[in-house]
């Protein structure tokens with residue numbers, strides 16, 4: 001079983017509760033090495049990445065979830081995407097040297113937007129203030145407001161890795177009694193609460209789950225791999241470029257001989273000469 005860069009679903013045998021665990025290593029490092037981030041920002045990006053993977057398990061169709069925080073400083077923006085195929089990418093903008101005692105202090109008076117986007121279709125967005133001290137707390141507020149489902153998150157980032165666990169109450173199925181449902185939920189949370197950040201990043205998730213929920217067994221599903229992948233492409237970049245007025249394209253080509261566009265999310269440069277750009281290739285020459 002893969003230890004890192006994978007996500008693991010589990011279900012409680014006797015309670016309407018599901019969960020998910022994730023540990024990220026290489027996939028996260030690929031996100032954080034695109035820019036020169038401070039250690040605190042790397043941790044923040046790690047927590048965002050773990051959270052994005054955990055939330056993506058709520059996707060019931062091909063698409064992606066986007067966690068995006070805007071704040072007044074030291075960071076202006078943190079964005080992390082996870083597709084239904086568990087491909088992540090993300091970025092932080094603002095003072096990239098900033099350090100903070102806890103990651104969320106980097107987002108002063110911030111707001112967190114959670115967007116669920118279906119491939120080629122609908123988009124749903126919810127917003128929650130970053131009033132909590134932790135990203136986990138902010139996400140819990142969001143789920144309580146928008147989904148009205150009990151959802152808890154445990155997130156950590158350290159030693160170049162990030163990890164997280166989520167528990168979510170499901171609609172009544174195995175257990176119909178509201179009082180018993182509440183008891184089961186409370187018990188699961190109390191047990192989960194005993195996990196330490198070290199255990200989250202170090203233990204194989206299946207071992208951690210067996211230890212935590214020894215008395216309330218869980219069924220663990222096959223882990224799914226998480227990878228870093230940017231959705232940019234030469235074709236998409238060219239499409240964006242083609243939207244510019246022809247005169248502007250001609251000017252850029254005349255100055256530099258080629259147009260280079262840089263993807264901020266993965267660091268790829270796309271270089272185009274005149275013959276690459278369909279409208280210019282057809283209509284004539286650069287003067």
Ligand SMILES: [Zn+2]
Nearest residue numbers: 230232263266
């Ligand atoms: Zn890219």
